[in-house]
Amino acid sequence: xxxxxxxxxxxxxxxxxxxxxxxxxxxxxxxxxxxxxxxxxxxxxxxxxxxxxxxxxxxxxxxxxxxxxxxxxxxxxxxxxxxxxxxxxxxxxxxxxxxxxxxxxxxxxxxxxxxxxxxxxxxxxxxxxxxxxxxxxxxxxxxxxxxxxxxxxxxxxxxxxxxxxxxxxxxxxxxxxxxxxxxxxxxxxxxxxxxxxxxxxxxxxxxxxxxxxxxxxxxxxxxxxxxxx
Amino acid sequence: xxxxxxxxxxxxxxxxxxxxxxxxxxxxxxxxxxxxxxxxxxxxxxxxxxxxxxxxxxxxxxxxxxxxxxxxxxxxxxxxxxxxxxxxxxxxxxxxxxxxxxxxxxxxxxxxxxxxxxxxxxxxxxxxxxxxxxxxxxxxxxxxxxxxxxxxxxxxxxxxxxxxxxxxxxxxxxxxxxxxxxxxxxxxxxxxxxxxxxxxxxxxxxxxxxxxxxxxxxxxxxxxxxxxxxxxxxxxxxxxxxxxxxxxxxxxxxxxxxxxxxxxxxxxxxxxxxxxxxxxxxxxxxxxxxxxxxxxxxxx
Numbered sequence: 001x002x003x004x005x006x007x008x009x010x011x012x013x014x015x016x017x018x019x020x021x022x023x024x025x026x027x028x029x030x031x032x033x034x035x036x037x038x039x040x041x042x043x044x045x046x047x048x049x050x051x052x053x054x055x056x057x058x059x060x061x062x063x064x065x066x067x068x069x070x071x072x073x074x075x076x077x078x079x080x081x082x083x084x085x086x087x088x089x090x091x092x093x094x095x096x097x098x099x100x101x102x103x104x105x106x107x108x109x110x111x112x113x114x115x116x117x118x119x120x121x122x123x124x125x126x127x128x129x130x131x132x133x134x135x136x137x138x139x140x141x142x143x144x145x146x147x148x149x150x151x152x153x154x155x156x157x158x159x160x161x162x163x164x165x166x167x168x169x170x171x172x173x174x175x176x177x178x179x180x181x182x183x184x185x186x187x188x189x190x191x192x193x194x195x196x197x198x199x200x201x202x203x204x205x206x207x208x209x210x211x212x213x214x215x216x217x218x219x220x221x222x223x224x225x226x227x228x229x
Numbered sequence: 230x231x232x233x234x235x236x237x238x239x240x241x242x243x244x245x246x247x248x249x250x251x252x253x254x255x256x257x258x259x260x261x262x263x264x265x266x267x268x269x270x271x272x273x274x275x276x277x278x279x280x281x282x283x284x285x286x287x288x289x290x291x292x293x294x295x296x297x298x299x300x301x302x303x304x305x306x307x308x309x310x311x312x313x314x315x316x317x318x319x320x321x322x323x324x325x326x327x328x329x330x331x332x333x334x335x336x337x338x339x340x341x342x343x344x345x346x347x348x349x350x351x352x353x354x355x356x357x358x359x360x361x362x363x364x365x366x367x368x369x370x371x372x373x374x375x376x377x378x379x380x381x382x383x384x385x386x387x388x389x390x391x392x393x394x395x396x397x398x399x400x401x402x403x404x405x406x407x408x409x410x411x412x413x414x415x416x417x418x419x420x421x422x423x424x425x426x427x428x429x430x431x432x433x434x435x436x437x438x439x440x441x442x443x444x445x446x447x448x449x450x451x452x453x454x455x456x457x458x459x460x461x462x463x464x465x466x467x468x469x470x471x472x473x474x475x476x477x478x479x480x481x482x483x484x485x486x487x488x489x490x491x492x493x494x495x496x497x498x499x500x501x502x503x504x505x506x507x508x509x510x511x512x513x514x515x516x517x518x519x520x521x522x523x524x525x526x527x528x529x
């Protein structure tokens with residue numbers, strides 16, 4: 001599903017590489033935590049997968065795409081198969097819940113009848129059946145993140161990437177969000193989640209890839225957040 | 230491509246930046262209006278040359294003596310002059326205008342100023358040969374050959390006056406185009422700026438669009454269409470402005486010369502001829518500016 005071969009990324013403004021000869025392989029349907037302190041290269045990792053950036057050296061593969069060498073006009077195809085969730089939800093404040101989700105389909109040219117069908121389905125999946133016509137500011141943080149997850153998932157991506165999805169949420173709500181991500185993972189979608197949240201990583205017991213100073217320092221199949229720390 | 234989606238994005242964009250949009254439309258309209266004015270002057274010049282080049286004549290004025298004593302031109306030196314003129318290559322026709330005829334024409338030209346006609350006497354006007362040339366450029370040859378000949382008072386080319394008139398009109402046209410160009414520059418900068426602001430105010434939407442894999446066209450088209458809509462509205466405003474200028478201003482100020490057939494009338498047809506040009510220029514400028522701006526300044 002995902003393969004990084006000896007990937008390095010050096011930003012022009014920095015002397016130290018953001019990623020330093022990173023090689024990671026993730027299979028289809030896996031649930032992977034990407035952990036590490038700020039500046040360890042987690043965000044760069046995610047950006048390379050999305051083709052927001054290209055690596056300085058090495059190759060990045062997602063599904064069938066050689067991401068680093070993907071021509072610009074094919075980047076949308078890649079991104080249509082990757083769902084993204086962020087700490088700050090990134091909802092459109094002037095659109096309702098249903099419109100926010102529909103927006104993701106409208107802008108990739110999905111027909112109206114498809115949108116009318118799949119939006120209620122995905123709202124049910126994330127547990128927001130009754131809130132289709134609410135505005136984002138009327139929702140709690142957890143509910144807003146559910147909307148964001150629904151938007152990321154509505155086009156049935158191969159890969160769901162979550163960048164600190166629980167960073168703004170209290171522990172109970174975070175647990176609910178993790179249950180939702182787990183449910184999505186069970187549909188066969190690969191989930192890659194960058195996080196700082198010890199308790200979540202420890203309780204989920206999933207694969208953990210730890211980065212530090214741009215290097216992979218740990219890759220355990222059923223890991224916890226900090227071993228021996 | 231879902232037209233309804235793009236359309237609603239365009240409307241939102243234009244409404245959100247209403248002040249910038251209005252500024253953009255006004256600047257575009259002024260620029261296009263001036264361009265249109267310049268183009269109308271070009272048409273005026275064309276029409277005038279048609280009228281005048283038909284009428285351009287060389288006048289060989291006869292001396293006081295000939296004018297008074299040989300009204301029918303049957304004596305020397307008048308009869309010789311006529312024969313020489315007629316046999317000069319490039320001369321189409323030679324017509325004698327007597328003192329009386331010159332006076333009649335004078336009265337006609339200055340009909341509007343009776344006090345001038347009052348003062349004039351036929352005796353003050355010389356008789357002349359009205360010489361029509363196949364090629365008006367041949368005037369110097371005629372002048373050289375006939376000035377100073379016995380019986381000739383002077384040789385005048387009406388073309389010189391016309392040339393000055395045309396020079397003036399050309400000057401006005403060039404000045405109009407120059408101002409139009411400066412305005413167009415301002416319009417281009419405003420369009421570019423408006424698109425940047427528009428893209429900035431909608432950065433969240435655009436960010437999400439990029440993220441979920443919307444194609445370049447989908448993300449950029451709303452901005453391009455916004456610029457195009459503003460450009461087209463500007464062009465329409467410019468055309469309306471030209472029509473108003475024609476009725477309220479040109480027709481009134483130039484009423485007398487138009488009546489006297491000195492300046493040709495610019496009709497609505499001329500404005501109609503210029504309008505599609507303005508529209509195309511507006512579309513071209515806003516599309517190119519929009520595209521370049523999105524490429525250079527806005528990361529979509």
